[in-house]
Amino acid sequence: MTTAVEGPRRRLRAxxxxxxxxxxxxxxxxWELLVTVSGIPAFLLPAPSAIxxxxxxxxxxxxxxxxxxxxxALVGLVVGFVLGVGLALLAxxxxxxxxxxxxxxxxxxxVPIVALAPVFTTMFGSTTELPRRLVVAVVVVVPVFVSTxxxxxxxxxxxxxxxxxxxxxxxxxxxxxxxxxAVPYIMTGLRLAAPASVIAAIVAxxxxxxQNGLGSRITxxxxxxxxxxxxxFVVASIVLGLAFYLAGLLAERLVTRTPTRREx
Amino acid sequence: xTPDTAAPVxxxxxxxxxxxxxxxxxxxxxGIELRLAPGExxxxxxxxxxxxxTLLRVVADLEQPSSGTVLVGGKSPRQARLEQxxxxxxxxxxxxxxxxxxxxxxxPLHVHGVAKAERRARAAELLEMVGLADFAAHRxxxxxxxxxxxxxxxxxxxxxxxxxxxxxxxxALDEMTRERMQAELLRIADExxxxxxxxTHSIPEAVVLSDRxxxxxxRPGRITDVVKGRRPRGAATTGGRGVDGARPEDxxxxxRESADFFTAVTEVREALRKGSQ
Numbered sequence: 074m075t076t077a078v079e080g081p082r083r084r085l086r087a088x089x090x091x092x093x094x095x096x097x098x099x100x101x102x103x104w105e106l107l108v109t110v111s112g113i114p115a116f117l118l119p120a121p122s123a124i125x126x127x128x129x130x131x132x133x134x135x136x137x138x139x140x141x142x143x144x145x146a147l148v149g150l151v152v153g154f155v156l157g158v159g160l161a162l163l164a165x166x167x168x169x170x171x172x173x174x175x176x177x178x179x180x181x182x183x184v185p186i187v188a189l190a191p192v193f194t195t196m197f198g199s200t201t202e203l204p205r206r207l208v209v210a211v212v213v214v215v216p217v218f219v220s221t222x223x224x225x226x227x228x229x230x231x232x233x234x235x236x237x238x239x240x241x242x243x244x245x246x247x248x249x250x251x252x253x254x255a256v257p258y259i260m261t262g263l264r265l266a267a268p269a270s271v272i273a274a275i276v277a278x279x280x281x282x283x284q285n286g287l288g289s290r291i292t293x294x295x296x297x298x299x300x301x302x303x304x305x306f307v308v309a310s311i312v313l314g315l316a317f318y319l320a321g322l323l324a325e326r327l328v329t330r331t332p333t334r335r336e337x
Numbered sequence: 338x339t340p341d342t343a344a345p346v347x348x349x350x351x352x353x354x355x356x357x358x359x360x361x362x363x364x365x366x367x368g369i370e371l372r373l374a375p376g377e378x379x380x381x382x383x384x385x386x387x388x389x390x391t392l393l394r395v396v397a398d399l400e401q402p403s404s405g406t407v408l409v410g411g412k413s414p415r416q417a418r419l420e421q422x423x424x425x426x427x428x429x430x431x432x433x434x435x436x437x438x439x440x441x442x443x444x445p446l447h448v449h450g451v452a453k454a455e456r457r458a459r460a461a462e463l464l465e466m467v468g469l470a471d472f473a474a475h476r477x478x479x480x481x482x483x484x485x486x487x488x489x490x491x492x493x494x495x496x497x498x499x500x501x502x503x504x505x506x507x508x509a510l511d512e513m514t515r516e517r518m519q520a521e522l523l524r525i526a527d528e529x530x531x532x533x534x535x536x537t538h539s540i541p542e543a544v545v546l547s548d549r550x551x552x553x554x555x556r557p558g559r560i561t562d563v564v565k566g567r568r569p570r571g572a573a574t575t576g577g578r579g580v581d582g583a584r585p586e587d588x589x590x591x592x593r594e595s596a597d598f599f600t601a602v603t604e605v606r607e608a609l610r611k612g613s614q
Contacts, residue, residue, distance in 0.1 A: 235425070238399065238425045
């Protein structure tokens, strides 16, 4: 976890951008060649060109479904994040809450979302986005709580003595020392949770409910043997996941950017 | 006894034992009797484990005494802590990296709900006093170790305490910086009129700073001797600030180079040797 926080600053430089781009293009060309030459059936693996055609053809649908899935992921992410940080703050304040919260979060970590999604869909009805958002929130709470709790525990003895000598209240102690000191850890938790929130939002759609998201479109396209279209929605899911991952990374970089001397 | 005439620190029959792992007990302090006069500078010196830091922490209400009486400005240590009657500095500066230098100095006032404008003004005044006015907007990590320690001292003075508790504040500094900081501290002590309880294990530091050097020995931690220090007083330390002529360092250097100073250093050294036998 600490290596994630202190990880070296990667910078976008031409020398680092080109290799993966070239690799990607070559891989796509090989894929296209393989499919057309060897005649692999479309239900096994559609050609990239066929997928691209479907992306263009279904673009308005892709946008609207991605917005729904992305919205669910975002709402769940925010709720889970607030819950995770809040719970960790309470756990840092009180031993009892800590002892209650730790097994609860461990339990949440052990719950497979595939098990949770159908149950939530039945519990909260299949005509609302609520079950999906709840699934996302449960998935997000865990990494955010764990890394926040770790960050809050990083108080040095001298800061502890200082705040005691200053007769600071527990709330002031959290506000002035614990919470600001934990920020890098909290942001790491957010970066880990962001792409996971998209995965959870998509998987949650596989278990019924509204048919307006990327996940439900993938299942329905595949069920209708429209494999290239299913793949087009898969591509959209990848893009959405990447967008969340990059947003999380950016947020982490912005917040933990310190004005201290850093190697150029 | 009114707070004005009360001794800044008064310890009577102070004992402190820690429960040791394995069921035993460590006798950290035994029969400590010590009284500071207002404005007096007292150093505690002794080998590691003699309880000098524990003594300071008891006064600061960071540790509880096992028995005996502890009065800080005539109050219980807890009351003195809650009312911010003392300022404290540790070996580590303990600055908060997410606050600017000025905001670090303001911290004690911020904790006690002082309005922002007043906090700002007081921080500016204190940073001026420790010669760091130009660094108010910097982050602690941009400062050298000596500068960070000066910020910590400025912070300890924020609430205008009549008592300063310092636990080896210059212990991690190089010798040159250390000597300059000692001169700074003497000037600040003179300007504020605060009494200082100062933990160190440097004999010359204790002698040059103190009115009295309290020599301690370990197992159990107790006071074995009290030696008169050679603190330069009054105009000698403050006179030259900001104008041409004598700088505060000069007055302190004069003391450091005097034969009388070496006599006192020898006296403390012998007291330490005697105590450890």
